[in-house]
Amino acid sequence: MDRLIARGHGRLVVASVIGNTIEFYEFNTFGTMTALVFAHLFFPAASPVAGTLLAFGTFAVGFVSRPLGGALFGYLGDRFGRKPVMIWTLMVMGGATVLMGAIPTYDSIGIAAPVLLTVLRFVQGFGIGGEWGAAVTLVTEHAPAKRRGLYGSLVQTGSGFGLVLSSLTITVLLAVLTTDQLLAWGWRIPFLISVGLIGVGLWARLRIAESPEFERIKATGTRPRSPLWETVRHHPATVLLSIGIYTSVAAFGFLMVFVTSYAVSPLGFSRSMVIDALLVGNIVNLLAAPLGGLLSDRIGRRRSFVIVALCRVPLAFVFFAVLEARTVGALFLALILVNLFNGLAYGIQATLFTELFPARVRYTGISLGFQAATVLGGGLMPTIATLLLSANGGQPWGIAAYIAALCVVTVICVGLVRTRGFAGSSGAAETDPAVTEKQGS
Numbered sequence: 001m002d003r004l005i006a007r008g009h010g011r012l013v014v015a016s017v018i019g020n021t022i023e024f025y026e027f028n029t030f031g032t033m034t035a036l037v038f039a040h041l042f043f044p045a046a047s048p049v050a051g052t053l054l055a056f057g058t059f060a061v062g063f064v065s066r067p068l069g070g071a072l073f074g075y076l077g078d079r080f081g082r083k084p085v086m087i088w089t090l091m092v093m094g095g096a097t098v099l100m101g102a103i104p105t106y107d108s109i110g111i112a113a114p115v116l117l118t119v120l121r122f123v124q125g126f127g128i129g130g131e132w133g134a135a136v137t138l139v140t141e142h143a144p145a146k147r148r149g150l151y152g153s154l155v156q157t158g159s160g161f162g163l164v165l166s167s168l169t170i171t172v173l174l175a176v177l178t179t180d181q182l183l184a185w186g187w188r189i190p191f192l193i194s195v196g197l198i199g200v201g202l203w204a205r206l207r208i209a210e211s212p213e214f215e216r217i218k219a220t221g222t223r224p225r226s227p228l229w230e231t232v233r234h235h236p237a238t239v240l241l242s243i244g245i246y247t248s249v250a251a252f253g254f255l256m257v258f259v260t261s262y263a264v265s266p267l268g269f270s271r272s273m274v275i276d277a278l279l280v281g282n283i284v285n286l287l288a289a290p291l292g293g294l295l296s297d298r299i300g301r302r303r304s305f306v307i308v309a310l311c312r313v314p315l316a317f318v319f320f321a322v323l324e325a326r327t328v329g330a331l332f333l334a335l336i337l338v339n340l341f342n343g344l345a346y347g348i349q350a351t352l353f354t355e356l357f358p359a360r361v362r363y364t365g366i367s368l369g370f371q372a373a374t375v376l377g378g379g380l381m382p383t384i385a386t387l388l389l390s391a392n393g394g395q396p397w398g399i400a401a402y403i404a405a406l407c408v409v410t411v412i413c414v415g416l417v418r419t420r421g422f423a424g425s426s427g428a429a430e431t432d433p434a435v436t437e438k439q440g441s
Contacts, residue, residue, distance in 0.1 A: 012142055013154050015204035016135035019090055020158025021165065022197045023128050026097045027062070028166040029190040030121070031257035031382075034058065036271065037187050041105040042114040058118050062125030063379020069129020070367030071228050077130070077363035078227035081218075082138040083210045085130060085363075090205065092127030094198035096120045101191030133367035140354040141211040141362075146297060152351030153293025159346065160286025166190065167279035174272045213359040227364040231357070235365055238356050242369025243376065244413030245305070246349060248406035250377030252312065252342045255403065256281070256335070258385040259323075266394060267326055274331070281335030288343025293351065295344070301352040302414050308345045309410045315341055316403040320396040355419040377406065 038055040069089075077085040100120050106113045135155050143151035169190045177186040217223055224230045231239065256278060263274045296304045315337060322334040357365035388398040 011204065012139060012208050013151065015086070015201070015208045016139045016155045017158040017161065018197070018201040018204055019086060019131050019135050020155055021162040022090065022094060022158075022194065022201055023131050024159040024162030025166045025197065026093065026124065026162075026191075026194060027128070028163050029170070029194075030062070030097075030100070030124075031254070032166065032170055032260055032275070033187050033190070034382075035257060035260040037183055038117075040183060041107075041187070042117055044106055054114075057383065058114065058121055060375075060379040060383060061118050062121040062128070063375040065122045065125035066129035066371040066374055066379075067368065069126035070133060070371040071129075071364070072126075073130025074133055074231075074364030074367040075227050077134055077137065078224055078361055081210050081214055082134050082141070082363060083205070083208060086134040086138065086205050087202065089127050089130040089134060090198060090201050093124050093131060094127070094194065094201075096124035096127065097191055097194050098198070100124070101188040101194075129371050130367065132370060133363045136350045136354060136366065137363045138208075138211050140351055141213040141359065142209075148355075149293040149296035149301065149348065149351045150290060151293070152354065153290045153296075153347035156289040156293075156346050156350050157286055160282055160289060160343070163282035164279060164286060167275055167282055169193070171272065171275050171279060174275060213362075217360050222360060224360050227361045228368075231361045231364045231368065235357060235361065238417065239365060239369050239372075241413045241417040242353055242356055242366070243373045244409050245352070245417065246370055246373035246410075247377035248309065248312065248403065248410045249342060249345045249349060250374045251381050251403050251406050252316075252338060253346070254378035254381040255338075255385060255399075258382040258399075259335075262385075262389070262396075263323070263331060267323065267331075269326075269328075269331060273328065277328075277331045277335045280332055281339035284336050285339035285343035285346070288340050289347030292344035292347025296348045296351060301348060301355060301419065302417070305345065305348045305352055306411055306414050308341055308348065309407050309414065312341050312345065313404050313407045313411075316400040316407070317397070320400050323396075352419070356417060 034055045038058065042058070043054045069092075073085050073089055076088070097120075100117065103116045103120070104113055109116075135158075136152060139155050140148050140152045173182060173186050173189060260274055260278065263269045263277075264271055269277075292304065292308070298304075319334050319338050322330045322337070324330075353366040353370060354362055356369075384402065385399045388402060389396060392398045
């Protein structure tokens with residue numbers, strides 16, 4: 001792998017991967033704690049089903065704020081540079097996460113507890129809304145043209161590292177703490193120790209260089225006055241298609257939050273066994289992402305993404321069919337399969353998105369598409385899955401059909417979208433309708 005990474009770019013990749021690691025560590029920790037303890041700690045007055053829905057609703061709030069963060073930080077990144085925004089987003093999302101570990105529960109301050117949790121979740125999502133766009137844009141704009149898919153996928157491996165780290169932390173907590181200890185104070189530990197990750201990320205990001213594509217735009221005086229308006233005006237179809245491309249990936253990914261509770265009840269697995277299986281699945285996801293990036297460099301972004309998306313259509317049904325066997329082997333196999341194909345798609349997706357938008361609005365464009373899809377596909381997935389399960393008498397096939405339909409939408413959207421060249425790394429001129437006024441999105 002080292003031979004595939006250009007000399008001098010290693011620090012940049014590490015800084016970007018760390019940010020994505022922190023993002024997914026925080027989101028997976030929050031999602032897992034939502035399924036395991038938050039209904040008891042912050043919504044104890046509700047019925048079990050209502051408490052679970054309220055807790056998942058708080059989880060979804062962080063996704064609602066992500067497009068807002070993507071729009072604001074996208075504006076800042078396209079106007080003032082990718083590097084400084086990577087530092088700001090890290091401080092916002094990291095600070096909110098650490099504070100989550102310090103807030104009192106419902107027993108201490110009543111209704112103020114879930115309100116505080118919801119506010120911090122909103123702020124956390126706001127920071128995360130700008131994090132991914134900054135990291136992916138900066139790395140791919142530095143990358144050699146023939147290895148852009150690999151470089152983009154390496155940023156995506158941060159999600160795997162974050163998920164693995166989060167799962168390991170929670171696995172240890174479940175192994176050494178009793179249920180009473182976990183509810184009393186143990187749940188705070190994963191949030192509080194994230195301060196160490198934030199420190200490492202900040203140190204790394206202060207030492208990287210700005211994007212050569214942004215420097216070119218700055219030198220030529222072609223920075224957009226209003227990146228958001230320019231994106232909406234000239235690239236609306238591309239934004240909508242990018243939403244359709246990623247929604248199914250987000251849905252499959254954040255279905256794992258629902259599975260954390262579904263596998264325990266009604267399937268009957270222990271919490272520790274589910275966390276162990278999720279850990280193995282996350283490791284598979286981590287390994288699959290760079291394979292997806294390499295595949296996209298070999299056969300093209302669109303072709304590779306369509307192939308993987310078509311494989312994921314039946315996978316939704318296979319996943320629940322395997323789970324219904326209710327054996328430990330079936331649990332591990334189901335999570336491995338989902339994470340393998342979702343990891344491949346996730347690895348391809350980063351660079352595919354950056355090639356949909358010209359450099360002057362790239363950060364804004366990919367952030368809008370990615371974060372909106374994350375809301376529709378990911379943030380709502382645990383709630384939608386819970387409602388579909390209840391509406392179908394406890395049978396999961398409605399959930400499978402919903403995800404399969406999203407995968408079909410992905411295939412259609414990839415077929416309709418067109419990509420653009422990079423001006424900086426590859427030397428190819430890109431076509432930007434905001435500059436030429438000759439063509440729209």
